Amino acid sequence: MESIYEYGTRCGVWRLLDVLDKLDVLDKVNAKATFFCCGQAVERNPVAAREITARGHEACAHGYRWLPFHGLEREREKEEIRKAVDAISRITGERPVGWNSRAPSPWTRELLIEEEFLYDSDSYDADKPYFVEIGRNRFLTIPYAVDTNDEKFWPPPMTAGFTEPTDFFAILKRTFDQLYAEGATSPRMMSVGLHLRIAGRPARAGQVVKFLDYAKRFSGVWLARRIDIARWWIQNAAPQGQAGT
Numbered sequence: 001m002e003s004i005y006e007y008g009t010r011c012g013v014w015r016l017l018d019v020l021d022k023l024d025v026l027d028k029v030n031a032k033a034t035f036f037c038c039g040q041a042v043e044r045n046p047v048a049a050r051e052i053t054a055r056g057h058e059a060c061a062h063g064y065r066w067l068p069f070h071g072l073e074r075e076r077e078k079e080e081i082r083k084a085v086d087a088i089s090r091i092t093g094e095r096p097v098g099w100n101s102r103a104p105s106p107w108t109r110e111l112l113i114e115e116e117f118l119y120d121s122d123s124y125d126a127d128k129p130y131f132v133e134i135g136r137n138r139f140l141t142i143p144y145a146v147d148t149n150d151e152k153f154w155p156p157p158m159t160a161g162f163t164e165p166t167d168f169f170a171i172l173k174r175t176f177d178q179l180y181a182e183g184a185t186s187p188r189m190m191s192v193g194l195h196l197r198i199a200g201r202p203a204r205a206g207q208v209v210k211f212l213d214y215a216k217r218f219s220g221v222w223l224a225r226r227i228d229i230a231r232w233w234i235q236n237a238a239p240q241g242q243a244g245t
Helices: 002-025 039-044 046-054 074-092 108-114 165-182 202-215 226-236
Strands: 034-037 058-061 130-134 137-141
Touching: 002 046, 002 202, 034 039, 034 046, 039 046, 039 074, 046 058, 046 074, 058 074, 058 226, 074 108, 108 130, 108 137, 137 226, 165 202
Parallel strands: 034 058
Antiparallel strands: 130 137
């Protein structure tokens, strides 16, 4: 099981970085991505971690380790946030301003505001960013998605049968088509979740290329890092703007 995960750092990360580079340079697609990075992971693989920011991608904090933050005491969670910031900043050369834990506590966003984060992606309840009120502050959340995520097309290892890689493209295309149609009257955002050990495999990487090649044909489409979305939304969206407005 460990070696399955190691495939992502041995092979998958380099394949996906190269795929995005090719799209960016040869196909003139702005193919910069956001990487959810655990602090300990970047410490153990500093060469790959430095390549993420060197190639123009965003390193978003994913905790120091992937812990159940909802079960941590406040001070322990604060320590984990700071350790993640320190590790990612020190190794990639860029301070993370985005956060994703997938299991936040009641005070996670208070701590993120204290630590001067711009956004989190610990919400799954909308098709575009929105602000939440945290005490006297407003804080931006950029929703994530689990349906347009390559984990859905990754059967348990060593089991019988296959999931067609083309299924991944199919769900991405259908999601894109629907959101693009709705975007004629209201902004829409689509998250595509990739894992180095999954989308970094040859057949699945090809589906990522196929989808980005499809999406680039449409006018008004912005392929963006989450930090870019956050900065735009903070500058341009009305303070009272919520998910349904």
